[in-house]
Amino acid sequence: MRELSVRSGVGTSPWIVSDELWDRLGPLLPQRERRFRYPGRKALPDRDVLCGILYVLHTGIQ
16 A cells, blocks of 8 residues: 655655545544524635645744
């Protein structure tokens, strides 16, 4: 079995999630439905949130 990595190629940022990795992770996340009444702010895309988390972990910023 081929190991999946976050990096998709040379010169890319290590916190960018590759399409191959996202194809495996995306279905594991729960789907949220927006409320009809008082929907609030739209949720951020899950892939962008994961990239943000990986950025914080990689760079060590607070």
